Amino acid sequence: MAKSEAKGGKKSTPVDLVNRSGKAEDCSEHSAESNAHEHNCSHAEPPATMKAREDSLRKLESDLSKREIGLIEREIKVLSLQQEIDRLRPLSGLYRVIKAMATERKLESMLEVITRETASMLRCDRCSVFVLDAHHGELWTQVAQGLDGHRTIRVPLSGTSVVSLCARTGRTINIPDAYSDPRFDPEVDKSTGYRTNNILCVPMHNRNGAVIGVFEVMNKDSGTFSHEDEEWLQALAAVAAGLIEQAQAYSEIEHFVDKTVETLAQTIDKRDPLTAGHSIRVTRYSISIGDAMAISDDEKDVLRYAAMMHDYGKIGVPEAILWKNGRLTPEEYACVQTHARLTYELLSNLPFTNRLAQVPFIASCHHEKLDGTGYYRNLKGHEIPFLARVITVSDVFDALTSVRHYRNRMNIVKVFEIMESGRDNHFDPEVVDSFYGLPCDRVMRVMESERGSQIPEEVDLFKNISWLRLVELCQGSKPKRQEEGLKELFFRIYNANLPPDYQELD
Numbered sequence: 313m314a315k316s317e318a319k320g321g322k323k324s325t326p327v328d329l330v331n332r333s334g335k336a337e338d339c340s341e342h343s344a345e346s347n348a349h350e351h352n353c354s355h356a357e358p359p360a361t362m363k364a365r366e367d368s369l370r371k372l373e374s375d376l377s378k379r380e381i382g383l384i385e386r387e388i389k390v391l392s393l394q395q396e397i398d399r400l401r402p403l404s405g406l407y408r409v410i411k412a413m414a415t416e417r418k419l420e421s422m423l424e425v426i427t428r429e430t431a432s433m434l435r436c437d438r439c440s441v442f443v444l445d446a447h448h449g450e451l452w453t454q455v456a457q458g459l460d461g462h463r464t465i466r467v468p469l470s471g472t473s474v475v476s477l478c479a480r481t482g483r484t485i486n487i488p489d490a491y492s493d494p495r496f497d498p499e500v501d502k503s504t505g506y507r508t509n510n511i512l513c514v515p516m517h518n519r520n521g522a523v524i525g526v527f528e529v530m531n532k533d534s535g536t537f538s539h540e541d542e543e544w545l546q547a548l549a550a551v552a553a554g555l556i557e558q559a560q561a562y563s564e565i566e567h568f569v570d571k572t573v574e575t576l577a578q579t580i581d582k583r584d585p586l587t588a589g590h591s592i593r594v595t596r597y598s599i600s601i602g603d604a605m606a607i608s609d610d611e612k613d614v615l616r617y618a619a620m621m622h623d624y625g626k627i628g629v630p631e632a633i634l635w636k637n638g639r640l641t642p643e644e645y646a647c648v649q650t651h652a653r654l655t656y657e658l659l660s661n662l663p664f665t666n667r668l669a670q671v672p673f674i675a676s677c678h679h680e681k682l683d684g685t686g687y688y689r690n691l692k693g694h695e696i697p698f699l700a701r702v703i704t705v706s707d708v709f710d711a712l713t714s715v716r717h718y719r720n721r722m723n724i725v726k727v728f729e730i731m732e733s734g735r736d737n738h739f740d741p742e743v744v745d746s747f748y749g750l751p752c753d754r755v756m757r758v759m760e761s762e763r764g765s766q767i768p769e770e771v772d773l774f775k776n777i778s779w780l781r782l783v784e785l786c787q788g789s790k791p792k793r794q795e796e797g798l799k800e801l802f803f804r805i806y807n808a809n810l811p812p813d814y815q816e817l818d
């Protein structure tokens with residue numbers, strides 16, 4: 313209101329004001345109505361009254377001027393505050409970017425913040441970070457802000473897009489009017505349905521000066537991208553480049569460690585063809601349970617390494633005992649049991665980072681039981697780490713549903729009975745229930761990977777029922793709609809390629 317009064321409102325004059333008072337009007341301008349009802353005007357007012365009226369008018373005029381000045385001053389203040397906010401906007405954005413770098417560990421989350429803040433700082437519609445995949449000769453969006461639906465865009469490095477040109481030349485490209493610039497290819501808009509007005513692209517370089525990606529902003533809210541915008545984007549691109557390079561190096565190391573751990577685990581599994589793949593399957597079951605129980609990303613990493621390495625100590629158990637066809641003597645069984653301690657001792661030699669420090673302990677607890685009758689530390693209940701309780705369930709399930717020297721895959725109803733009998737004394741009931749709740753197709757995909765061949769396509773038909781529901785069907789529960797035939801199909805898949813002398817032994 314103050315704004316319109318000060319800016320657009322008609323200014324009041326002292327005469328107007330006098331008229332409003334109804335006393336200083338000229339009689340000739342009186343309306344007929346006024347004349348009829350009041351005709352008190354006098355052409356010969358006493359001087360004292362005139363003086364008082366003039367004083368009052370002057371005071372009114374001065375009050376009004378003060379009010380107008382106040383309004384104008386307030387307006388100026390608002391304008392300068394807005395200018396100050398505009399001036400500080402990039403700085404506050406930069407503050408949030410730095411904060412994200414300090415608190416976020418995942419590259420994608422960091423880039424999300426960077427692109428969001430960049431779009432706000434530069435006041436533009438779209439902001440994307442393209443990463444160069446030199447192997448495939450293309451650039452793909454690690455993060456695209458302002459893009460609905462399909463989040464990943466892939467453009468060939470040799471293509472006609474401005475992003476490709478920026479990556480090839482390694483130079484900043486600022487196009488104020490896309491459709492009148494020969495460097496812009498309108499076909500890009502045709503394929504996306506987006507109308508490009510202006511573009512600013514900045515290359516991202518690694519420490520060796522090689523281009524590793526492109527930072528692109530599009531469609532400035534008003535006007536075109538300025539030289540100052542270029543400088544801001546170059547600064548942010550340098551930050552993003554550092555993060556991407558660091559994340560790529562980190563992921564290469566992580567991949568190397570993952571593969572090393574997997575290979576180490578397989579050296580154990582491969583000693584005996586019948587247990588081949590056990591560690592990987594236990595890991596996959598464990599991760600599925602972990603996902604169902606919403607464990608954190610850090611816990612998931614610990615779980616993955618611990619599950620993968622849980623039987624590593626078997627390297628110290630003679631093959632004659634591991635491969636024995638028949639019951640083990642008490643001495644032989646004691647020897648097998650040493651593998652849990654050995655797992656701990658061997659893994660403790662590895663320089664796990666703080667985040668993974670619990671891996672050796674958790675891996676070595678997979679034979680502990682809730683009631684304290686397990687080995688090798690005879691831990692009880694919550695003394696057993698939660699992630700170890702997850703591995704225990706996966707380990708037993710895989711052992712029962714895999715072929716062994718002395719028996720074939722166990723009937724799953726029997727498997728269920730064994731798991732139920734271990735509830736509360738061997739297994740953590742919450743972990744068991746989470747396992748039962750897993751989608752049946754997910755369990756079957758892990759289970760069937762034992763055969764080393766392709767997973768049958770029919771496994772997909774089990775995606776709408778849980779593992780527990782499958783067990784119920786196998787126990788004789790009446791199939792609901794869309795469950796008909798699943799029991800028979802499961803048995804066909806589970807028992808495929810059985811040897812002629814197959815026996816369901818315990």
Ligand SMILES: [Fe+2]
Nearest residue numbers: 622623678679
């Ligand atoms: Fe084991």
